[in-house]
Amino acid sequence: xxxxxxxxxxxRRIVAYLDELQAKVDALRRLxxxxxxxxxxxxxAVLDKAFKGEM
Numbered sequence: 001x002x003x004x005x006x007x008x009x010x011x012r013r014i015v016a017y018l019d020e021l022q023a024k025v026d027a028l029r030r031l032x033x034x035x036x037x038x039x040x041x042x043x044x045a046v047l048d049k050a051f052k053g054e055m
Contacts, residue, residue: 005011049055 006014046055
């Protein structure tokens with residue numbers, strides 16, 4: 001059964017677009033990891049102040 005493929009320039013454009021999206025996803029994952037680490041570091045200090053009634 002034949003499969004129709006887009007022309008090579010269109011295939012390259014699609015690949016470039018998907019590469020761009022993947023770079024954005026990777027950047028968001030890095031940012032999420034950094035934010036999670038910052039939150040993990042901040043949470044004990046917040047809880048300490050809350051239990052001491054300083055909030």
